[in-house]
Amino acid sequence: MAEIVIKNVAKRFGSFTALHSIDLTIADQEFMVLLGASGCGKTTLLRIIAGLETPSQGEVWIGGRRVDHLPPRERGIAMVFQNYAVFPHLTVFENIAFGLRMKKLPQAEVDARVNRTAELMHIEQLLRRYSGQLSGGQRQRVAVARALAMEPDVILMDEPLSNLDALLRLEMRAELKGVLANSKTTTIYVTHDQVEAMSLADRISVMNGGKIVQAASPVEVYRNPAARFVGSFIGNPPMNFLPANRSAAGQWSVAGLDVPGPAAGDALEFAIRPEDLTVAAEGFAATARVVEPLGAHTLVTAEVGGQMFRAVLDSDLKVSPGDELRLSPKADRIRWFNRETGLAAG
Incomplete structure (x- = not known):
């Protein structure tokens, strides 16, 4: 079980409050999208869940265990970043295997996981290439495969498709949704793109000014916005x-x-x-x-x-x-x- 519970979480940077008393529960295996304009607090909230930022107040629970005092490596999470963060001096195989080797898994287990996730992401034919030989879309597939290979309880994704062109973004959206549903992980996905949010999410948390304005299904936030801001932000x-x-x-x-x-x-x-x-x-x-x-x-x-x-x-x-x-x-x-x-x- 990887239910995530965020209790009364706030984050202050000096006199500026980036997050105001956030309460949010994300169900096990749910795909939650944090949606909002730049500066609304969505990435700060993601970084607090990941352990890359410390909350000024509040608690973060993953799978029934309080984790806000734990380092990222002990939270059972994997992250996929906007800039891919693949290692240019390593092959695709070595990139996907990197975290597994850090965990000192047996080589047979490493090989099995790398091959399985590479096949899921349709990059099995690229395993011997270096990342510098890959397109942006291929590098993003490598980053997702590396995260999936760790078999995490939770995957956190920070605008992972924003650097791709429109057609490739459309292709990757459909692929991500299928792959993550089959992986049975809990996913939190940050974006400012409402089309991504509507097409991917089980639920969307619409954020504005460091607060969650509405957390509901894509159809609900579209048809029954809880606030004027939601109606003005969702829809094109x-x-x-x-x-x-x-x-x-x-x-x-x-x-x-x-x-x-x-x-x-x-x-x-x-x-x-x-x-x-x-x-x-x-x-x-x-x-x-x-x-x-x-x-x-x-x-x-x-x-x-x-x-x-x-x-x-x-x-x-x-x-x-x-x-x-x-x-x-x-x-x-x-x-x-x-x-x-x-x-x-x-």
Whole structure:
């Protein structure tokens, strides 16, 4: 069992607080992604779990054992870094075997593990090459194989695909997900790339300002963001937001349109994802400003209530800059946020 429990963990660098009282439980064999913009604290949290940083307060437990006082080598973890960290003077075989030899495993066991993980990562034909002869994608496969060969309880991955080109990143994402699921390890993966997070994770912890804003499944954080920040960060393009006020009819007035909404509250914010809008006879009065054909869909940036508002429409619908149209929100996809706290309402 490799359940990870983070209890009230904070990290301060002088007067700057990088992490604020983090509480998070990651289940055995779960793939957890820490997602957020640069500086949000995700890498600091990963380094505390790894033992590369000491928390200013709080506890870290792995597999029922408190480890925040232990050095990295005693925590049962392996790490994969953004810069691969493979040794250029060693062959692929020697790179994968490095940690196993440090543990003084028998040569037969070393050979078996290296060959098994190399096959998993489809690099068995590269075992006699030096890392300087490899492409970036091949070096990343070596780094993952080296981590898997250690048969760790936990694998920690810090933006491991960010140095790869878009097509290779897509290929590696699918491969990583399958390999790590079969390895039955608990994985914590740090990224700022929401597509990586959505495609890989069992759960996503969205971080902002040193805090976890929401920890939930990819579908949940996308469809039911717990805070305005989550809605604005997840999605490309992100959610649209418009101020909402009580109307005379007891509904919510949003850019001149009456919309049914929560019973409580006085000043809320209406939110809708761009793909949850359709062109209809009734809806928000919109003026198209920018039209971007995207193949199957067209992204229209329009002006609604004096604000920019995006809609993802079917490409068969012909829209040109300057066109006046009505954008109707799908009622079951509308979300509401408190304008003061930024938290979900209703």
